[in-house]
Amino acid sequence: MRLRHLLILVLVLSVIGTGFFVFKWQVLGFPLSADRDADTWTVEARVAFSRSTAGPVKASFGLPTEPPGFRIFDEQFISRGYGLALEGEGESRRAVWSLRRARGEQALYYRVTLFRDRGHQPERPVPRFPPVPQLEEPRASALDELVTRVRQESADIATFAAGAIRVAQGTEGGVRLFTGARPDAAAQADLVIKILHSARIPAQVIQALRLADDRRDAELEFWIMVHNGSEWVYFDPRDGRRGLPANMLVWSWSGEPVLEVEGARSPRASFSMRYTIEDALRVAEFRAQRDYPRIIDFSLLNLPLDTQSLYSILLLVPLGAFLVVLLRNVVGISTFGTFMPVLVAMAFRETQLLNGIVLFVLIIAAGLSIRFYLERLRLLLVPRLAAVLTVVVLLMALVSIVTHRLGIEVGLSVALFPMVIIAMTIERMSILWEERGPAEAIKEGIGTLVAAAVIYLVMIMPAVRYFLLVFPETLLVVLAAILLLGRYTGYRLTELLRFRALAGGDK
Amino acid sequence: MIRRRWRALQAAGVMGINRRNADYIMPLNPRRNFPIVDNKLLTKERAILHGVPVPELYGHLSTPHEIRELAGMIADKPGFVVKPAHGSQGDGILVVMEQRKGRYRTSGGRLLDADDMEHHITNALSGQFSLGGLPDQVMLEYRVRFDPVFEEVSFQGVPDLRIIVYRGFPIMSMVRLPTRQSDGKANLHQGAMGAGIDIATGLTRPAVAAGNIVLDEHPDTGARISGRTIPHWKEALHMAARCYELAGLGYLGVDIVLDAERGPLLLELNARPGLNVQIANGDGLRRRTEAFDPLAERSHTPLERVALARDLARRGFRADHAA
Numbered sequence: 001m002r003l004r005h006l007l008i009l010v011l012v013l014s015v016i017g018t019g020f021f022v023f024k025w026q027v028l029g030f031p032l033s034a035d036r037d038a039d040t041w042t043v044e045a046r047v048a049f050s051r052s053t054a055g056p057v058k059a060s061f062g063l064p065t066e067p068p069g070f071r072i073f074d075e076q077f078i079s080r081g082y083g084l085a086l087e088g089e090g091e092s093r094r095a096v097w098s099l100r101r102a103r104g105e106q107a108l109y110y111r112v113t114l115f116r117d118r119g120h121q122p123e124r125p126v127p128r129f130p131p132v133p134q135l136e137e138p139r140a141s142a143l144d145e146l147v148t149r150v151r152q153e154s155a156d157i158a159t160f161a162a163g164a165i166r167v168a169q170g171t172e173g174g175v176r177l178f179t180g181a182r183p184d185a186a187a188q189a190d191l192v193i194k195i196l197h198s199a200r201i202p203a204q205v206i207q208a209l210r211l212a213d214d215r216r217d218a219e220l221e222f223w224i225m226v227h228n229g230s231e232w233v234y235f236d237p238r239d240g241r242r243g244l245p246a247n248m249l250v251w252s253w254s255g256e257p258v259l260e261v262e263g264a265r266s267p268r269a270s271f272s273m274r275y276t277i278e279d280a281l282r283v284a285e286f287r288a289q290r291d292y293p294r295i296i297d298f299s300l301l302n303l304p305l306d307t308q309s310l311y312s313i314l315l316l317v318p319l320g321a322f323l324v325v326l327l328r329n330v331v332g333i334s335t336f337g338t339f340m341p342v343l344v345a346m347a348f349r350e351t352q353l354l355n356g357i358v359l360f361v362l363i364i365a366a367g368l369s370i371r372f373y374l375e376r377l378r379l380l381l382v383p384r385l386a387a388v389l390t391v392v393v394l395l396m397a398l399v400s401i402v403t404h405r406l407g408i409e410v411g412l413s414v415a416l417f418p419m420v421i422i423a424m425t426i427e428r429m430s431i432l433w434e435e436r437g438p439a440e441a442i443k444e445g446i447g448t449l450v451a452a453a454v455i456y457l458v459m460i461m462p463a464v465r466y467f468l469l470v471f472p473e474t475l476l477v478v479l480a481a482i483l484l485l486g487r488y489t490g491y492r493l494t495e496l497l498r499f500r501a502l503a504g505g506d507k
Numbered sequence: 508m509i510r511r512r513w514r515a516l517q518a519a520g521v522m523g524i525n526r527r528n529a530d531y532i533m534p535l536n537p538r539r540n541f542p543i544v545d546n547k548l549l550t551k552e553r554a555i556l557h558g559v560p561v562p563e564l565y566g567h568l569s570t571p572h573e574i575r576e577l578a579g580m581i582a583d584k585p586g587f588v589v590k591p592a593h594g595s596q597g598d599g600i601l602v603v604m605e606q607r608k609g610r611y612r613t614s615g616g617r618l619l620d621a622d623d624m625e626h627h628i629t630n631a632l633s634g635q636f637s638l639g640g641l642p643d644q645v646m647l648e649y650r651v652r653f654d655p656v657f658e659e660v661s662f663q664g665v666p667d668l669r670i671i672v673y674r675g676f677p678i679m680s681m682v683r684l685p686t687r688q689s690d691g692k693a694n695l696h697q698g699a700m701g702a703g704i705d706i707a708t709g710l711t712r713p714a715v716a717a718g719n720i721v722l723d724e725h726p727d728t729g730a731r732i733s734g735r736t737i738p739h740w741k742e743a744l745h746m747a748a749r750c751y752e753l754a755g756l757g758y759l760g761v762d763i764v765l766d767a768e769r770g771p772l773l774l775e776l777n778a779r780p781g782l783n784v785q786i787a788n789g790d791g792l793r794r795r796t797e798a799f800d801p802l803a804e805r806s807h808t809p810l811e812r813v814a815l816a817r818d819l820a821r822r823g824f825r826a827d828h829a830a
Contacts (some may be wrong), residue, residue: 113800407726431598435597435636487529491517492523492524493509495524496512497522499521499782499786501786501789502515502791503515
């Protein structure tokens with residue numbers, strides 16, 4: 001009964017802990033390790049138009065939605081007195097700026113910050129078969145003729161699409177009928193779509209931006225997107241090459257003009273962009289702040305920096321405690337005081353392992369000899385403890401001064417040892433020494449050092465420290481494990497050795 | 508290798524510390540009864556109330572200035588024992604063999620003057636030997652003149668019997684023999700030897716030292732350890748069984764000394780008895796507790812429990828099916 005209660009509690013804690021962790025990792029995109037950077041792009045779209053006389057203007061500008069390989073985490077509009085409305089949803093998302101009286105050159109800005117996430121490939125709906133374009137003569141038969149040509153030179157949908165692109169770039173009469181005397185990319189792309197649709201292949205024109213650092217005055221490029229029966233495939237309409245390069249940012253999922261302006265002349269949308277490397281964690285935080293402000297309000301990452309660095313250490317304590325439980329109750333190492341090894345391990349963080357062990361042994365040994373000397377003076381318990389404490393502090397100072405003189409810097413960090421703890425250890429060790437003999441005292445001393453070293457080695461892993469700060473909810477899982485170990489009734493590993501005489505007969 | 512050893516220990520019914528704490532001490536020993544065993548003054552009081560013989564208490568000290576009364580308490584006693592009321596594992600116990608002209612000779616042969624004695628008592632009073640370092644009391648009691656049966660298998664000090672009492676039944680026992688290494692103390696941690704005792708017959712088995720080595724010879728005297736009959740064995744078992752009612756603890760270690768004149772005396776009780784008794788007996792505690800569980804369902808008088816336990820011991824602690 002009690003066991004079931006415990007198991008349920010353990011289960012609930014683990015589920016909450018892992019649930020939160022998975023949510024932050026998968027949904028909010030918190031990176032699992034500290035060294036991950038996010039390629040971040042800031043793209044600024046400049047929407048310009050002019051009007052010579054004052055009058056109403058309405059500019060509608062297509063906004064990027066779910067570009068494959070990227071995640072949007074921030075958007076800003078610089079509207080300069082214009083009213084701004086966001087219209088449409090999903091792929092037809094548009095910003096509509098309007099002003100009753102506008103005059104002269106006008107420029108509005110839309111700034112979007114994206115970061116590269118190659119794994120982010122939003123599913124696009126599977127299209128229905130497109131209707132065959134209904135055209136008038138002579139364009140109908142010209143198109144028929146082009147389709148036949150492409151079909152003869154192709155084996156499957158991909159090669160058909162590539163063939164259509166090649167044909168659309170031709171200059172013969174049949175093609176000119178569609179692309180005009182001076183062929184532009186839009187018309188060529190349109191012809192490609194017509195050819196593909198005549199073969200009842202789902203295809204559409206999209207517009208994408210080629211990202212390059214510090215590029216200015218960039219314009220959108222037309223790309224062709226073809227559904228090959230199982231997935232969408234992208235083609236460059238200029239050379240028929242397949243696949244969307246990693247630096248292409250899909251801005252619009254249609255061939256329609258991105259910018260439509262009513263009441264003004266010479267509309268133009270131009271783009272400039274900048275590349276930055278952001279800490280992946282910051283990016284995730286940013287997104288979380290926007291999408292789930294409640295959750296991120298309770299994040300440790302919102303605390304002031306010095307508090308954060310304090311917590312990055314404090315959060316290691318439960319982990320250290322868990323390791324102590326493991327070392328004592330499962331392995332069976334005996335240590336001074338229950339959580340002394342955790343404190344010593346914390347001190348090792350400052351001194352490094354080897355120096356830490358040497359200093360620790362040095363101070364304990366020196367303190368112990370002082371303690372044995374004080375024993376002869378017949379002091380009462382509390383004054384004796386205070387005397388040992390004072391001597392410990394003086395010893396620390398001495399070690400620091402001597403090592404500094406010798407030009408060794410590590411000695412200075414000795415001051416970080418928890419001195420009260422050390423004084424108590426010396427007292428306990430000396431009693432143990434007298435009552436149970438040096439062997440027992442040294443055994444426990446070594447046990448403490450071994451446990452501290454193990455805990456220290458786990459604590460200094462940067463990944464561990466980062467992980468606990470970013471995902472403190474995993475401590476719930478640690479708590480669950482500690483609770484579970486609280487009912488561990490199996491043998492300790494050292495007991496397997498201790499009771500070996502009893503195992504002999506039952507082989 | 509680890510798994511095989513694990514299985515072998517499990518098959519032998521060996522109890523580990525985790526098991527003892529979680530499945531025996533926690534459910535069977537209610538916390539509120541711990542003071543009865545942790546405070547030896549209280550143990551003595553309760554024992555007298557229940558008619559369990561104990562070493563006579565000469566007096567106790569609670570504050571340093573009471574040390575002046577020490578001389579009066581022990582004036583006409585040649586030997587005595589100084590014992591912190593909350594001492595654990597024999598820490599802080601001072602056995603005085605004789606006093607002469609204000610000087611005290613200990614069991615270890617050291618000679619203490621009044622100053623040394625005062626320092627020891629003050630340390631004990633300020634909690635040096637107690638769990639958690641809390642201020643303590645010091646008892647002065649009768650020094651046991653131990654039964655000559657152990658004379659040739661102990662080095663100084665007082666050998667004592669440890670009987671594990673499970674739900675009132677004495678289930679396992681050993682005699683702890685002081686060695687030179689243990690400084691005359693009957694504590695396995697300090698190097699004393701433990702020799703298992705057959706519950707049914709009171710005969711000793713070959714002893715096991717703290718280092719887990721099985722040997723049948725006392726390292727200091729060279730005498731054989733096994734095959735000795737513990738005198739007053741039935742009486743000792745009966746005393747141990749009565750301690751169940753006395754302390755109200757279902758898993759108990761009872762320490763008994765055998766005095767040459769007064770017979771078995773209750774020395775102290777332990778709510779967290781150690782596990783080395785298993786090595787001394789070459790048998791697992793769990794195996795035995797499981798055999799007693801069906802018997803413990805009904806209530807018995809201490810005498811009945813001793814009889815049942817000896818009966819079960821005669822059958823090798825195999826419950827009914829093997830009988």
